[in-house]
Amino acid sequence: METIKDDEKVVRLLHRDWVVDGVLQVNAFALRRDETYISVNRPVVDSFTEDVSDFISTHREYLISDESTVYKQAVLIAGDVRYITIELGHSVAKVSVEIEPRSKNYPSHAGIFTRYGDKNLKGGIQDEISIGGTKHIPVPAILQKVQHRLLRLSTLETHELTKG
Amino acid sequence: MEQNSTHTDMASEPVMARPMTSYFDVMSYLHRIRITPEVKESIGRRLLLEATEPYLAKTFAQIDHLSELREDWDGYGAEKISYSVLENLREVLLISENDDWKYWMISPAPNGTLSLQSKQHTASLSVGDEEFSYYSMINGKEDWADHVKFAPSSFLRVMRRIV
Numbered sequence: 001m002e003t004i005k006d007d008e009k010v011v012r013l014l015h016r017d018w019v020v021d022g023v024l025q026v027n028a029f030a031l032r033r034d035e036t037y038i039s040v041n042r043p044v045v046d047s048f049t050e051d052v053s054d055f056i057s058t059h060r061e062y063l064i065s066d067e068s069t070v071y072k073q074a075v076l077i078a079g080d081v082r083y084i085t086i087e088l089g090h091s092v093a094k095v096s097v098e099i100e101p102r103s104k105n106y107p108s109h110a111g112i113f114t115r116y117g118d119k120n121l122k123g124g125i126q127d128e129i130s131i132g133g134t135k136h137i138p139v140p141a142i143l144q145k146v147q148h149r150l151l152r153l154s155t156l157e158t159h160e161l162t163k164g
Numbered sequence: 165m166e167q168n169s170t171h172t173d174m175a176s177e178p179v180m181a182r183p184m185t186s187y188f189d190v191m192s193y194l195h196r197i198r199i200t201p202e203v204k205e206s207i208g209r210r211l212l213l214e215a216t217e218p219y220l221a222k223t224f225a226q227i228d229h230l231s232e233l234r235e236d237w238d239g240y241g242a243e244k245i246s247y248s249v250l251e252n253l254r255e256v257l258l259i260s261e262n263d264d265w266k267y268w269m270i271s272p273a274p275n276g277t278l279s280l281q282s283k284q285h286t287a288s289l290s291v292g293d294e295e296f297s298y299y300s301m302i303n304g305k306e307d308w309a310d311h312v313k314f315a316p317s318s319f320l321r322v323m324r325r326i327v
Binding site: 015017018020021023025026027028030031032033035039055058059061062123124138140141144145147148152 | 243
């Protein structure tokens with residue numbers, strides 16, 4: 001499988017309700033129930049502009065308003081995401097956050113996964129990670145912290161929708 | 165047939181014979197149900213507060229807006245915002261002061277919940293149907309909780325503590 005390089009940028013297209021008063025919201029990085037990855041797109045892939053244009057043209061709630069042709073995106077550097085480690089209280093869960101290509105729908109599509117060991121953490125699941133057999137960390141708490149970390153690492157950009 | 169939603173734990177959305185959108189609709193309804201002059205005065209004062217206090221008014225409007233999101237609103241299968249979640253936040257607003265909402269922003273999550281995000285700190289609260297969770301990192305000190313049974317007063321207490 002192709003590896004996304006550390007210095008590569010990925011973008012998270014933003015629904016208009018994920019930017020409030022010009023501020024990116026943590027829910028832009030929330031997982032759906034049973035979902036294992038957050039969808040992003042890779043500008044380095046040739047089809048990126050066309051993929052983004054096609055998606056937003058069919059999901060116009062990603063434009064900042066009904067009358068606009070402007071959309072927003074959150075930009076992340078793959079290496080910054082990849083080296084996120086999560087500590088929660090006195091418990092340290094060696095959770096890895098990985099970006100992998102997923103060209104199922106669009107060639108430029110990729111996913112940000114949160115993993116504990118070889119297990120992808122899923123959204124909406126009331127599960128716990130057991131550490132050392134005695135300590136337990138709720139998965140939702142880990143995912144919430146990952147969301148905040150991704151939020152802090154993001155740069156908010158505004159773009160005009162172009163026809164790909 | 166019109167069903168009045170008087171119980172706050174109702175999980176399903178009430179069915180209205182026709183929506184009440186005008187001043188006369190609402191006033192007619194209020195005059196049909198029996199409420200004391202004291203309750204009427206309280207309602208009047210509260211409505212005035214909500215309409216004239218900017219943070220409360222804005223938050224009520226934002227919740228109304230988010231209630232209109234439909235299934236698959238994010239294009240990836242997101243759930244519409246749960247009626248119980250919306251009602252939970254409205255209940256918090258009903259016991260809030262205007263300044264309680266000065267530093268909070270609200271956004272929808274794909275699993276049908278809503279999150280409050282602080283303008284001042286790394287902090288968020290997530291509101292579910294029956295529980296809420298929160299995470300904050302303020303001045304290097306981390307605080308978080310999961311599966312907290314939702315009650316408007318306890319939720320508001322956390323909001324005030326974080327802000």
